[in-house]
Amino acid sequence: MRFRPLRSATAPEAVAELVPDPPAEMRAAVIDETGEPSALHTAVVPVPSPVLSEVLVRVVAAGVNPIDAKTRAGRGVSAAIGGFPAVLGYDFSGIVVRSPYEAHPLQPGTAVFGMSAFPRTGGAYAEYVVVPSLSVARKPSSLSHVEAAGVPLxxxxxxxxxxxxxxxxxxxxxxxxxxxxxxxxxxxxxxxxxxxxxxxxxxxxxxxxxxxxxxxxxxxxxxxxxxxxxxxxxxxxxxxxxxxxxxxxxxxxxxxxxxxxxxxxxxxxxxxxxxxxxxxxxxxxYKVIPDGGALATIGRLLDSGSVQVYIDRVFDLGEAAAAHAEIEHGHTRGKVVLRVSDD
Known part of the structure; x- marks a missing residue:
């Protein structure tokens, strides 16, 4: 495994933590076709590569939303899925692995939360996700990754x-x-x-x-x-x-x-x-806009205690089908979250 020494954009003389390069492949919860919750299963797929202003994030936790279940079932945004297997999911919280450039505000090692560009790119039910940098904000320091993953969408x-x-x-x-x-x-x-x-x-x-x-x-x-x-x-x-x-x-x-x-x-x-x-x-x-600026404002409200997120249940990545069944039951309080990897 190769490591790249990183330097802070705000303090060039300080060496940041060493962040490992991503592997070639990753675990993800995917669908090979639309259908019942059982259509979701774990597979090994290529790690996506960021381009231009995108960041690559190692996902620690991913939120589960009704739009995910609708899409899996053949409604929602399923018509825009470009091919299968498809990795679902919008919400994530994790650690930046690659940034667009050396002085970018979100350097590797930064804890962030945000929304993926699914279905234009792969979703967040995976160990790594590529996202537009403008759809990301620093994770609120008062929240765990599991809690933060329940926030964005x-x-x-x-x-x-x-x-x-x-x-x-x-x-x-x-x-x-x-x-x-x-x-x-x-x-x-x-x-x-x-x-x-x-x-x-x-x-x-x-x-x-x-x-x-x-x-x-x-x-x-x-x-x-x-x-x-x-x-x-x-x-x-x-x-x-x-x-x-x-x-x-x-x-x-x-x-x-x-x-x-x-x-x-x-x-x-x-x-x-x-x-x-x-x-x-x-x-x-109304359709949600994945605005990192607004998300940063929400993050400050969360850190101040003015707003809170409630996590109803946490499932492991391999239990994505059960998480979808829970969402479709229709009586969850707050959010359902997938635990993807260790913090």
Missing amino acids: AALTAWGLVVETAHAHEGQRILIHAGSGGVGHFAVQFAAYFGAHVTATASGANAPWLRELGAAVVIDYTTTRFEDVVSNVDVVIDLVGNVRENTGTRSLGVLRPGGLLIEVPTGGWEGYADAAAEAGVRATS
Whole structure:
């Protein structure tokens, strides 16, 4: 194994830790075709090579998201997969192995977290991943790699929904469906942090926890129809769509005139825009942007204790199929994470 001596960009005279060159091959959880969770299996595949502004990261942990399961099943972004076997996964936390150039801010040895460019490149369910450097930020020092791997996609989605689209502010009334999920628990915290009055739907068991995160009101969707107790809200962040009891359609009736519906699930409700216009409210979909700058801001909120990530379950890389089955069960609190390698 060859080692390359590295020097800090901020202190050229100081020699950084020695970082081993990557091997030629790596373990990864892959699919050979779309299908059930059992389609995921472990294989040995080539380690990807970074080009231009990309960094190569040794993955310690990888987050598991609903979009991963949808893609594996033949929905989601499966149509854009260029070939098989395909390595799934967006979220990761790990250690930079190769940087674009010697003075780049993210030098080898730097602990980072971020999002892969899957399906344009291989995903994060692997020992190594190549990612655009602008999709990466330094890992929050207060988080373990397992915790950090649960952050990027969910937190960036929630940030885009709450901060960039809803423009959360003092006194604003926001209803968040599926508040205890990966995106939901971040959305509740961001909205509360910026002063909004937050109402969340979730199972009754999650109500005390969501109140701790900042929700002023939690509605148990198993016992209460939210439209019976909520009205005249400014924004609905719909993380369910019409796949469960027409949650999206029912949300239109609780918005104030001119209020905003943000419809998130891919394929969750095809006719939302026309239905919103007919109801006299605004509507938009949302797709996550892997913005390293925003992720760095989120990292500072995590380090300050203003925001927290909740990890529901941790699986080993070889248990990726079980992790997908858990996600598809639909009742996880916070995030599910794969442990890929040692820290």
